[in-house]
Amino acid sequence: MNSFTAVPSRAESVPRDFPEHSKIARDKSRWSRATPLRGIHSVATPITVLGQGPMGRALTQAFLTAGHPTTVWNRTAAKAAGSVAAGAILADSPGAAVEAAELVVVNVIDYDAVEAIVRPVATQLKGRTLVNLVADTPCRARRLAGWAEENGIDYLDGAIMVPTTAVGTPESLIFYAGDERLYQAHKPALDALGGGTYVGADPGRAASMDVPLLDMFFHGYAGLAHGFALAKAEGIDPADLAPYAKMITGLVPQFVEEHVRRMQEQDYGDDLSSIRSMAAGLSHIADTAEENRLDAGSVRAVQAILRRAIEAGRGDDSLGKLTDLFGEVTA
Numbered sequence: 267m268n269s270f271t272a273v274p275s276r277a278e279s280v281p282r283d284f285p286e287h288s289k290i291a292r293d294k295s296r297w298s299r300a301t302p303l304r305g306i307h308s309v310a311t312p313i314t315v316l317g318q319g320p321m322g323r324a325l326t327q328a329f330l331t332a333g334h335p336t337t338v339w340n341r342t343a344a345k346a347a348g349s350v351a352a353g354a355i356l357a358d359s360p361g362a363a364v365e366a367a368e369l370v371v372v373n374v375i376d377y378d379a380v381e382a383i384v385r386p387v388a389t390q391l392k393g394r395t396l397v398n399l400v401a402d403t404p405c406r407a408r409r410l411a412g413w414a415e416e417n418g419i420d421y422l423d424g425a426i427m428v429p430t431t432a433v434g435t436p437e438s439l440i441f442y443a444g445d446e447r448l449y450q451a452h453k454p455a456l457d458a459l460g461g462g463t464y465v466g467a468d469p470g471r472a473a474s475m476d477v478p479l480l481d482m483f484f485h486g487y488a489g490l491a492h493g494f495a496l497a498k499a500e501g502i503d504p505a506d507l508a509p510y511a512k513m514i515t516g517l518v519p520q521f522v523e524e525h526v527r528r529m530q531e532q533d534y535g536d537d538l539s540s541i542r543s544m545a546a547g548l549s550h551i552a553d554t555a556e557e558n559r560l561d562a563g564s565v566r567a568v569q570a571i572l573r574r575a576i577e578a579g580r581g582d583d584s585l586g587k588l589t590d591l592f593g594e595v596t597a
């Protein structure tokens with residue numbers, strides 16, 4: 267397929283039992299409304315994907331695999347070549363891409379790019395559904411949802427929690443936030459991506475889930491990389507350390523539920539590992555890093571937080587207390 271004539275017109279693609287579609291976003295009570303709409307999409311639903319980075323291409327492939335006629339646009343058209351070869355239609359402008367489908371998915375590098383693409387085509391987006399799968403802050407998600415509402419655009423915010431290779435597979439996980447009726451209405455089409463998980467009516471909530479999980483991942487990954495830097499500096503072959511690295515990083519998930527329990531019950535005593543003990547361990551890590559002329563800034567930052575807790579007489583508290591400590595911002 268290489269022409270827009272293959273895509274049903276808007277009138278043809280609007281499901282007949284989708285009443286009040288364009289009104290949903292303007293209904294102030296919508297965030298508390300829980301009644302899902304009936305499945306409204308035919309098996310093949312025209313979809314537009316704005317953005318053809320690695321993730322945009324993976325989303326496109328998943329939609330095509332599920333049999334959805336998919337139109338794509340990318341700032342650099344050449345990057346859509348693989349999608350076009352797989353059956354997608356290449357639009358020559360965001361406006362043309364938007365007009366090709368009721369359901370428009372945007373996936374580019376950040377919200378600045380999203381806004382640069384969608385704001386100029388607000389008129390074409392009016393009455394359609396924009397699903398923004400770009401990661402950013404909860405505040406920005408809510409602001410964009412507000413802009414969409416002002417412009418009569420139905421809006422869902424999403425956060426993709428898996429790498430490109432998992433999209434469209436049982437390992438996929440994508441958080442969606444916004445009007446639940448709107449989510450249910452488009453779920454049959456979005457199910458092509460796999461792992462759809464509705465997290466709430468607040469359009470910032472997918473980002474509110476995404477950010478702490480990314481925090482855990484990136485902080486964890488930074489620790490992994492820092493540990494290997496230390497190993498190299500100490501003359502340890504990273505390959506020799508690898509099996510033990512897997513063992514020790516594999517311990518962290520075992521603490522998740524216990525950490526949550528301690529936070530919920532505010533049970534910070536009687537632990538096997540205290541704040542004082544962690545502070546001593548971090549001190550050895552930071553000292554060894556500095557002896558090897560490595561950056562110890564991230565380790566020292568955590569150490570400083572623990573030191574404040576020790577000075578406040580909480581050195582014997584369990585590591586369950588750490589989450590509270592991050593919330594105690596000093597003047």
Ligand SMILES: NC(=O)c1ccc[n+]([C@@H]2O[C@H](COP(=O)([O-])OP(=O)(O)OC[C@H]3O[C@@H](n4cnc5c(N)ncnc54)[C@H](OP(=O)(O)O)[C@@H]3O)[C@@H](O)[C@H]2O)c1
Binds near residue numbers: 318320427430
């Ligand atoms: N890749 C992953 O494994 C993964 C996993 C989970 C979530 N995500 C999320 O998915 C989103 C996209 O990630 P990605 O990996 O596909 O690649 P990316 O490098 O984050 O984004 C590349 C895309 O952004 C476009 N872009 C950048 N600046 C632009 C601008 N000013 N105007 C218009 N388009 C612009 C690029 O267009 P050009 O081709 O023209 O440069 C390209 O389509 C991000 O929010 C990311 O956090 C990605």
